[in-house]
Amino acid sequence: MSKPVIAQSDSRVKEVLREIEEYTALDADWDLEGAQPVDRGAADLAARLAELVDVNARQREVPWQTPVVGPVADGGIALTWEGTNRRVLTITRPGQPLALECVRKEANSPPVQQTVSVDGAMELALWALSGE
């Protein structure tokens, strides 16, 4: 019998959601290099991805590492998911409610960039977290 999904989400992802929300309060030019304020839609998509990865990591028993959260100068949010030998960067962008830019990198291999759905980004994040 499958476990209830949403109810399992707890404090390990709350800090990520709190940090994403904090970045939505940034002013324009917060970096002194002309950055845009963080876009609400981009923040919401990043939060949705974080919750999806959390829930699916539990279901598949993938080890959890809290992603690194960062505001992007164009108003997006970057989440970096890292396992032992793999790293995946997922970026949400203003005006792109369904697509994320992703870069996956395995030790000693060149980075690979692709645009994916939120489910695709979730799979990439789990791939990184499960990396040996």
Place this chain on the structure above:
Amino acid sequence: LSVPPEEQQPEYVYRRIHPHGWNARKNRPKESAFLARPDAGLSVFRADSRSPRQVLQHGIDVAKQMLASPDEEARRRGEKQLSDFGDTVERWVKNGWRVVRIPISAFTERGFTLDDPDAEGHQNVYGQYVLHSVDLVDIAEVLTEEECLA
């Protein structure tokens, strides 16, 4: 003929890292610190013409210049920067600003181009930031607080 030693020295640029671009858990920049706006370059300073302290001071000077702007919103943003981080390099470092050093070759080998530096040693780097941001995080040499304040 051998190349004179000074010409063998690798060339570097400094990049100023905002506290929101700093990964304190791993003591390195976040990938987002290398993601410039699509229509803009990545801001760096020639290491042979500016010190890490001067790179941070440049940010403080920009914030102070905003105070003199005729635009009220720009003045407010300048005030906020100085209120949040202080008006000295020492305060900026204490409040989480950092500087990293990157070989210019790390950019050029990945197809980036750099415009000519201005009188302050500032220049912009253009290229595939998203693709290479993960590598740049690993390549960037993190300067210590002491190095930033020297």
